[in-house]
Amino acid sequence: MALSSDSSVGRDAREKITIQNVSRSYESTQALDDVSFSVPEGEFCCVVGPSGCGKTTLLRAIAGLDDPDGGSILVGGDPVTGPGLDRGMVFQEYALFPWRTVRGNIRFGLDRPACDCPDCEGRVRELIDLVGLDGFEDAYPKELSGGMKQRVGIARALAPDPEIILMDEPFGSVDARTRDRLHAELLDIWTQTGQTVVFVTHDIDEAVTLADRVVVMDADPGTVQSTFSIDLERPRERTSRDFVDHVARIRDALGSPVDTSH
Amino acid sequence: MSTQTDTSSNALRAETFEGNLQRYLRGLGGLVVFLLVWWVGAMTTQPSYLVPGPLESVYAFIELFATSTTIVAPVLGSSLVLPTGLAHLAQTLFHYVPGLLLGAGCGIGLGLAMGWNGVLDDWLRPLVRVLRPIPPLAWIVFAIVWFGIHHTGAAFIVFVGAFWINFYGAYGGVEGVSTDLTDAASTLGVERDLSMLKLVALPSAAPQVLTGFRTSIGRCWMIVVGAELFGAPGVGYEIINASNNLAMATSVAYMFLISLAFLCMDVGFRLLERRVLAWR
Numbered sequence: 215m216a217l218s219s220d221s222s223v224g225r226d227a228r229e230k231i232t233i234q235n236v237s238r239s240y241e242s243t244q245a246l247d248d249v250s251f252s253v254p255e256g257e258f259c260c261v262v263g264p265s266g267c268g269k270t271t272l273l274r275a276i277a278g279l280d281d282p283d284g285g286s287i288l289v290g291g292d293p294v295t296g297p298g299l300d301r302g303m304v305f306q307e308y309a310l311f312p313w314r315t316v317r318g319n320i321r322f323g324l325d326r327p328a329c330d331c332p333d334c335e336g337r338v339r340e341l342i343d344l345v346g347l348d349g350f351e352d353a354y355p356k357e358l359s360g361g362m363k364q365r366v367g368i369a370r371a372l373a374p375d376p377e378i379i380l381m382d383e384p385f386g387s388v389d390a391r392t393r394d395r396l397h398a399e400l401l402d403i404w405t406q407t408g409q410t411v412v413f414v415t416h417d418i419d420e421a422v423t424l425a426d427r428v429v430v431m432d433a434d435p436g437t438v439q440s441t442f443s444i445d446l447e448r449p450r451e452r453t454s455r456d457f458v459d460h461v462a463r464i465r466d467a468l469g470s471p472v473d474t475s476h
Numbered sequence: 477m478s479t480q481t482d483t484s485s486n487a488l489r490a491e492t493f494e495g496n497l498q499r500y501l502r503g504l505g506g507l508v509v510f511l512l513v514w515w516v517g518a519m520t521t522q523p524s525y526l527v528p529g530p531l532e533s534v535y536a537f538i539e540l541f542a543t544s545t546t547i548v549a550p551v552l553g554s555s556l557v558l559p560t561g562l563a564h565l566a567q568t569l570f571h572y573v574p575g576l577l578l579g580a581g582c583g584i585g586l587g588l589a590m591g592w593n594g595v596l597d598d599w600l601r602p603l604v605r606v607l608r609p610i611p612p613l614a615w616i617v618f619a620i621v622w623f624g625i626h627h628t629g630a631a632f633i634v635f636v637g638a639f640w641i642n643f644y645g646a647y648g649g650v651e652g653v654s655t656d657l658t659d660a661a662s663t664l665g666v667e668r669d670l671s672m673l674k675l676v677a678l679p680s681a682a683p684q685v686l687t688g689f690r691t692s693i694g695r696c697w698m699i700v701v702g703a704e705l706f707g708a709p710g711v712g713y714e715i716i717n718a719s720n721n722l723a724m725a726t727s728v729a730y731m732f733l734i735s736l737a738f739l740c741m742d743v744g745f746r747l748l749e750r751r752v753l754a755w756r
Contacts, residue, residue: 279659297662309656313679313755322675326665354755374665 229288230255230378230410231276236285238271245271246282247435255377258404258411260425262418262464268436269414270306273380276412277303289378299323302371304381308363310355316342316366317351323374341369344403361392368400372407379404381413385420397423401448418468422460423450430467440467528725536725537561537732547709550627561733568710568737571627572700575634579696580689583639587646587688588681592673604643612637613702620706630700630708637699638692645688649681683756686749693745697738711737 231253238246245268253259261269274280276287278297287294289301302323310319320341324334331337342351345365355363364384371379385393401424404411415421421428428442442464446456511530518529528536540561547556547563550570558566590597590604615636619629653676661676704712711730718726 274659277659277663279662296667297665299665301663303660303663305656305660307656309654309660311657311660311676311679313682315755322661323664356755370660370664 228255229253230257230290231412232288232291233272233276234286234288236272236275236282236287238268238275238280238282238284244435246275247437248285249431249436249438250285251429251438251441253410253412255410256408258401258413258424258426259429260413260415260421260427261429261431262415262421262468263431263436263439264433264468265416266436267431267433269416269431270382271436272431273303273382273412273414276378277301277380279303299326299374300376301378301380302374302376304364304367304371304379304384306383306386308355308360308367310363310366310370312355315352315354316347316358319355319366320369320373322370326374337373341373344372344406345369346399359392360388361396364388364396365399368403372403376409378410378412381411383415384413386415386417393420398449400424418461418464419452422446422457422464423452428464430464442467525722525724528728532725533728533732536723536729539726540729540733561729564709564711564714564730565733565737567627568700568704568712571631571703571708571710572634572696575631575700576638576692576696578631579635579638580642580692582635583642583692584646584685584688587643587648587685588650588673588678591647591650591681592669592677608640612640612699616703616706619703625703625707627708630703630710633703634696634700637696641692641695642685642688645684645686645691646681649684649688650677652684653677653680683753686752690742690745690749693741694738697734701734 229252233252234250236246236249237244243266245266249268249272261272263269271280275282276289276294278294278301311322314322317338320338321334324331324337342348345368347362347365347369350358350362355366358366367384385396388396397420413421413424422444425444428444430439430441431437432439442460444460446454446460450457452458514527514530518524518527518532521527541559543560544557545560545563547558547567548554549556549566556563556566586600590600612633615633616625616629619625619632623629623632650673657676657680658672661672666672666675700710701712701715704710705716707713711734715727715730718724718730
């Protein structure tokens with residue numbers, strides 16, 4: 215009793231997500247091996263690493279979609295036991311409900327009994343506005359481009375007003391120009407909402423563009439290799455000396471045998 | 477963005493209009509050739525009842541609507557006077573429709589349940605494997621001893637046919653629900669299994685469920701005629717009845733009638749399907 219209260223006092227009160235000695239293995243691979251780090255409230259944290267380093271597994275574990283074999287994940291001090299509306303997730307392949315319109319998709323998380331919004335329709339309109347999809351309210355996902363689909367994905371995750379947004383390579387399937395725009399928009403939204411973001415990517419440029427802090431992971435077994443603080447002013451200029459330096463340092467950390475550019 | 481879509485869809489429409497016209501003309505050509513072959517065949521075959529000619533068959537078809545017949549509606553027990561063709565079609569529908577709807581309902585229900593619930597799936601899968609290959613018409617012996625070969629018996633056969641097609645439609649549909657979608661729903665607050673089924677699995681499986689149902693509409697017409705050849709009242713019975721009197725043209729007329737009835741149902745259901753699945 216005394217011990218456990220001691221340990222919670224010892225922890226930084228502003229820690230939003232605490233990952234403690236998390237391990238997870240599949241048949242032959244050790245996807246996560248004793249992974250520990252924490253994300254302070256309001257931080258934009260990017261997790262980078264080669265494919266197979268368990269970054270997606272880690273994200274899914276935070277979301278409560280995957281049950282680690284060992285260790286624990288605390289969100290706001292409470293252990294994660296399953297998915298919850300306090301954590302919104304944005305998926306790599308959008309995972310939009312194809313039978314629902316843009317409005318219907320964004321509305322999905324507001325219709326749950328656990329969520330009581332006073333003006334759901336108003337909230338949906340606000341979000342459509344926020345992600346710049348005015349005029350597409352009644353379109354079905356099949357009618358949208360990849361970038362637009364992911365805007366819906368982001369709005370849908372934001373709808374229940376989660377404290378944490380988990381993003382799994384959300385812009386991996388959109389073209390480079392759209393990705394740049396989405397980066398700017400995402401940072402805008404994040405500045406407005408002040409949510410804690412965990413963003414998984416294998417693209418170092420993307421991580422340095424977005425993150426307050428970059429967690430670098432190694433593959434097989436999946437471990438945290440190092441973390442980097444990115445204290446550059448936003449918006450960040452990719453050609454600036456500091457930016458290039460940060461990218462180079464992270465690339466070095468990842469090691470040359472692993473090709474992380476694509 | 478929107479203008480781009482508009483022009484491309486217009487171009488597509490123009491293209492398909494021309495394509496359609498060509499297809500229609502070719503289809504018409506095929507029909508004309510078939511009618512000619514039929515006509516010549518009928519002219520040259522003796523005795524003439526072996527192959528009734530096209531004109532003869534059309535007359536027989538018209539005849540079906542020139543005379544009237546009294547039938548008894550099941551359950552209600554009231555008599556109906558209808559043009560002969562419609563009367564026998566109605567008799568068929570009296571067992572076709574309940575058999576189809578009940579069979580589809582039960583098949584979809586069990587398919588959803590088994591596709592969704594692994595334990596139930598484990599329990600029933602071997603049983604399904606054994607029962608599924610039995611042709612619906614093989615059940616006719618039980619239809620006869622349990623219900624007698626009348627409306628209920630024929631409806632039972634149709635039920636069996638509709639059941640399996642719809643079962644597999646629903647089963648495959650629910651089994652194929654992407655885990656990405658169920659994961660997304662979980663993070664958006666769907667907790668109960670039943671809510672997941674209703675909000676994600678069902679709409680996601682809808683295309684396959686509807687395809688299953690549409691297939692069963694056609695399959696059940698084949699089955700229902702089969703059941704009627706054993707004596708249940710309806711168009712199938714009339715086909716064999718007419719041929720017993722060597723009125724083969726009347727048999728052909730009833731065959732037309734079945735084809736027409738199926739076509740109407742199929743087109744109607746396709747329209748409904750297109751509307752329900754506008755998102756696809």
